[in-house]
Amino acid sequence: MASKKYWKSEAELNPNDSIVETLRQNEFPEEIPVDDFLGDKKNLSASTTNRRDFLKYVGFSTAAASIAACEGPVRKSIPYVVKPEQIIPGVANYYATTIADGYDFASILVKTREGRPIKIENNKEAKSNGNGNARIQASVLSLYDSTRLQGPLANGEAVDWSALDASVKNSLEGLKDSGKQIVLLTQTYASPSTSKLIGEFKEVYANVNHITYDAVSEDAALAAYEAKFGERALPSYDFEKAEIIVSFGADFLADWQGGGYDSGYSKGRIPREGKMSRHIQFESNMSLTGANADKRIALKPSEQKKALASLFGKLNNSAVSVDLGDAISKAVDDVAAEIKKAGNKAVVVTGLDDVNAQAVTLSINEMLASEAFHPGKQRYIRQGNTQAVNGLIQDMNSGKVGALIMDGVNPMYTLPNASDFAEGVSKVDLTVTFSTNWNETTEITEFTAASNHFLESWGDAEFVKGHYSLMQPAIKELFDTRQFQQSLLIWMGSDISYYNYIKQSWSLENEASWNKALHDGVFVLEANEEGETTADVQARNQQAETNTTVAPISSAVSSLANSSTEGMELVLYPKIGMGDGQQANNPWLQEFPDPITRVTWDNYVTVSRADASALGLINENVANGGLNGSYAKLTVNGLTLENVPVMIQPGQAAGTVGLSFGYGRKVGMKTEMQTGVNAYTLYQGFNSVQNVTLEKAAGMHEFACIQLHNTLMGRGDIIKETTLEIFNTKDHSEWNHVPQVSLNHQEVPATTVDLWDSFDRSIGHHFNMSIDLNACTGCGACVIACHAENNVPVVGKEEVRKSRDMHWLRIDRYYSSEDTFDQDNTKKDEFSGASQTKSGFEEMEQAAVNPQVAFQPVMCQHCNHAPCETVCPVAATSHSRQGQNHMAYNRCVGTRYCANNCPYKVRRFNWFLTNNNDEFDYHFNNDLGKMVINPDVTVRSRGVIEKCSLCIQMTQKTILDAKREGREIVDGEFQTACSNACSNGAIVFGDSNDEKSQVTELKKNDRMYHLLESVGTKPNVFYQVKVRNTNEA
């Protein structure tokens, strides 16, 4: 051994080689330039601090710091000088108010703590629009946006309100006799008081023109309704009453015609007495609505028009000839037959941006005398008039406009022809923009009037005729801001406050009824309640009068039937999380995963697989697990949008692509929030359907997508589903099969086997949660509600891409890889042999061209036999008698064993300190953003695991309230943030030891099953089997 010699190089063969000799003496033959990186040698030696001293200093300062840290900080406690009677520190107050930001309209409750609004809840007393979607839930954070304007500006410089008022008044007075127009360009208010106020403003300054502008236009539907019924409004629908819902591109579970239809729809979707509604969707993009449909037919918008025309012909028994393929023709035939069978229990809706299509559906519903169709209950929540907006741009450019006052709109961002608008603005004498943030429009206007957030404002709204809603401030203005209406009053020379103005215009008989209206937040004119049908009849009578002036419906049908279907069609749509983009600076919404694609922090062009492969566009998962996608160049009418990321979307109709609004904002935004591309530039002529050409561009886009595996691979026990027919006719053991496990070589039901002794769950409360997969539309309001209630941090795009998203509640979305999930299961069961299994599973990773879709909200399942509890080395997570799996953050040392042992992957690890850390520049690092924090929930630090607690702070509060009042708790009092936010009734929470509770009943339901039952975790969260109504007529 000792004599063995290891050669380092062949040079050693020559013992006299100089290199060998040098190497023997010196490890590095070339001198290392130490001086270069240590700096000047002279200085270094002259310095009195040598290495040892340095170490001493380090040691001393560490010791000093640790000793100093032993002394607690002095904390101040500052009580009110005069405490408002209603505010008790530590007790939340709720106020009823209204959001009406021009895109979202709802009656809501605001939860405030010590005067700070911290959460939005649904107003359950509202009879219409009482449910908040994800954006409404998140709007409370926009109040605390650190980029908000803190006072009025003139040409970008801060001014006083008095100075601004003086200049504006002066200019307006000067315009009185000039013959030039004063234009108010505003959002839709649906506010009786604002309409009245603008009317009075018109009287003071004669030449006033009020133009309403919706960023995402519903012009076609408004025009069709106006032509038919004589009023510029939208009809109401009640999907609960419909047995057959046929939709042509109407995304009515999202924002179609102002949204708010999902709760009615969900009520009709829960099978009761063997019946549930049937939903057929014709559409191009895979929308939330299409994903929930029983039957989805992917068609280009032009084909949808033809299909609609054909359907009208079939229902009307008139011959409409269209050139649709056999398959589609048959589908339309079937739909027509089903509608005929259902009669007045059917409803047809369309989201096609075409006045003829809208008119035809109105006619169909009328022809059917549909019970779900209420033309007499007008909705006023979309008022925008694109013609008037185009007229304004012309007028401005021809110098006819003297003053332009804007509120609630950002035309420089949302207009497709923004450059024309900017040119026009430069020719207007006085330009004022009301805005909460510095944006594209405030940039080009002279005056920026810093406006209130809706939680700081007074207001009212009439969403649906006769259904009024009041908006009251939940906090005093945070900054030197003033709302539009108040400013109008001041400019009119009135000294009344807008609050008093509303009070006067409501003219309720006494103070008490005003206070009651303010307390409830909603007010319904009684005449309207009972007389829904009479109102509908009236509307129809009215239609008889106006009908004569309308072009006969046949011409509309023939125009639909003759639609051209050439070329690739782009369908622009508002995304669930971002809507029209006015809350783009809201980190909760940016990090909100899209229900369909599960992508956060981005918009993208959705392309069908066939088109993608033809164009060479790809999606791929890279080594770190992230999803990458090609870039594409979109060209519409010579206008191009460069570098649009491509998302290959199962279910996208071939020959169409989709792109969402609301992204691509830059001005006044934090760098992190400047995501995506601006689709409004392609919104030519305010039409959401455009002919487009798509080209592959260089480079790959990095998505932050939180679900990388899209199919269930035939694992039918994760989302159990069945058809209505089987559900009605067969025993539940067949369609809700309890998994079998082997015990002593015998197959037994998994629920009968137990490794552990059971906890005693019979005493006290035992919380259970039921999630009905039939009622859940996947809208994601619960995700944001959970964020707000539990101080869940926002981690940013980079971290989400690394699968470090922190959502306590996620909504998994699965595609079938065959046509249906049932076929997936069959296919998997029929594999034989290793090679077939391998290739079969590989095929199943790919979603089908037009797949079935299923949504499944997953949060901590609060297992009675929790795998996480047994592996925690420090007992930081433990079981409670009330069924909640506790998590003591201060005890957690961050081993992450629990997360690894959790079969549901619901535990989240804090990789970084996300609060008070400027590396996470969202809302936890500034005093303003931190005002949204719920004081009852700990803000977690770095290195600990967190997860859903079943909102223990809420259950404990309910218990304490009952104890204090010395009473028993009634069913419905126990709620969690998600169950409160779910207006669809999909999430039901309660005490399963209370025999009368709804959740106990649901636990006994035949549809009840536990997720991954075979694992034996015995969760306290359970699901209801999804039933699809595949019954063809």
Added chain:
Amino acid sequence: MKKVLYRHQISKLLAFTLVAYLFFSIPLLAQEENSELSVTGDTEAAAETADAVSGDAANGKQLFNQNCAACHALNRKMTGPALANVESRLAEEEGLDKEWLYAWIKNSAGMISSGDSYANKIYEEYNQAAMTAFPTLSNADIDDILAYTAAPAPAPVAAATATAASDGGGDSSGITNEIILGALVLVFALLVMMLFLVNNTLQRIAEANGVVLEKDKAVKRTPLWKAFAQNQFLVLVSSIFLLLASAYFAYGWMMQVGVDQGYAPIQPIHYSHKIHAGDNKIECKYCHSSARVSKHSGIPSLNVCMNCHKSIYEYKGNPEGPSPEDLANGYTNEFYTGEIKKLYKAVGWDEENQKYTGESKPVEWVRIHNLPDLAYFNHSQHVSVAGIECQTCHGPVEEMEIMYQYSSLTMGWCINCHRETNVKVEDNAYYAKIHKELSKKYGVESLTAAQMGGLECGKCHY
């Protein structure tokens, strides 16, 4: 941070000084009482001479305190005017007689509406605050009250003498200690001297008897430290002992890090719980009202202070004047009155004109009980539901001149109490079912908070 001695030590010290004080000062105080009596006697005599026929000033004082003191003081404007010598003042300045006063006191509103000029003047001057009518007071009663208002205020002579007395008491106790110590030293010295003398005598006797005293033979013994160092076993044992001991103390020291028991910070306003909750027996939850319904007990807002302090503008303390300890700390009546002025400044109360100026400045109290954010504690659960006395956790607040943290507020402290305390389930419908089932399960009559689930992590940590 200022740490204060543990309460029992303080109370022992207090008890000892009290005994000493009483022992030495009772005779002096006895004398003092006599002199005070003579002073009041003098004033009464003076009152009688001033208004011989009119009334009984002692009865007047009682009536005044019952009926008038809420709005009037003798020498100071409050809601209503100062009343010292009101009768003579009205007679001299306005020419109004006693009859006018009778009529005014019995029915002031009637006087105002009848158009009496001075009645209306005074009504306007005091912000149209109508005086309550006292039809129940007889003319004789009013005479008594007027007699009281006419009497000159007693001069505050008592305090100074008391101080001198207590000083004397303190000195005498010091002297006795020194005498005892001196005597002991003397005895000890005597004993040492005697021992030395006895030894000498014995040696001399031995020499005389021819006994040879053996001197130490082993001159060169190994020194003790060397012997110790050579005994490896002993070294090992003692070093283990040392290590264990230091570990024990290090652990003990570290466990008190962040435990601020006894924390008594200096507050911006010297607020004495002793005076409010102790002497005046104000219910804790009168000021800390949110403890009943909220997780926070809440520091009262200043408008709550003003409920009382609108009329209590100075500290009068005990009739005997401040105690020697108070004086030693500087807690004189003037000191407390000064603190009340601080309150007025913060709340923006103009004493002169009896109204709020609107210029307020919130008081920045230093928070004493700081529970970490990770622990959830709810006052209402303990105060309203469990009916626990505030003193159980906060200690004898009614004895605290300076508020301090009485309990350790550690988790162990919480848990111990949850283990030992029975849940108050009586007359609470919420507990009916769970109590029945749980008591059956554990076979006990009453359940502790721990048995009710009060030890589960998630009950306090979320």
